Amino acid sequence: MINILVVDDDKNIRLLFKTVLEAEKYNVFTAENGKKALNVMESEHIDLVILDIMMPEMNGYEFTKVLRENDNNLPILMVSAKQLPQDKRQAFLVGTDDYMTKPIDEMEMLLRIKALLRRAQIASDRKITIGEVVVDYDSMTVTKDGQVQELPQKEFLLLYKLLSYPGKIFTRIQLMDEIWGMDSDTGWETVTVHIGRLRKRFDGWEEFSIESVRGLGYKAVKKI
Secondary structure (H helix, E strand, O other), rough: OOOEEEEOOHHHHHHHHHHHHHHHOOEEEEEEHHHHHHHHHHOOOOEEEEOOOOOOOOOHHHHHHHHOOOOOOOEEEEEEEEOOOOHHHHHHHHOOOOEEEEEOOHHHHHHHHHHHHHHHHHHOOOOEEEEOOOOOOOOOEEOOOOOOEEEHHHHHHHHHHHHOOOOEEEEEEHHHHHHOOOOOOOOOOOHHHHHHHHHHHOOOOOOOEEEEEEOEEEEEOOOO
């Protein structure tokens, strides 16, 4: 069973989230601030954290920073009444994976949780499986029907990134920063070149495609 830790100083919020999550067969632990959440994690295996920001003793930013500084990549969904862009930027800068503003739509929260857990599983396995296709991060290979393709590093990382978030649109600059690095002297046009190579390499594959979104960037689409 998947264990979710709800961290919020509002007792009613903790009870609400616990009720909603347990209805979906999740096992739920609760804590009223970051310090108590860390205590819970010392004795329980936690798969995902739902986290408020403004809490006494240790707030959500501080809690997330502690986890990330200790190389803990546990999925974190921040749920806060703070709606300003700078609040959200701060949340992502310290290492949260997703952000929702209160009051929340319960169904949307559940869908986001499922997406975060799916990505965490991909990160843990370091493999993406789509039908008969297996994209293996450790060997930088794509396997289908027993045939193995070894990809150049940048091509593989680009493909892996897109397939890790099917349907999500990435701009060329985003992909450039994440795959080549923000300090790279290479122009964003190289992303277009590598996308073209990937499309040619996997032309005709029925499992997935890489699509252009006019004026925005690229996304991977799973077809099965």
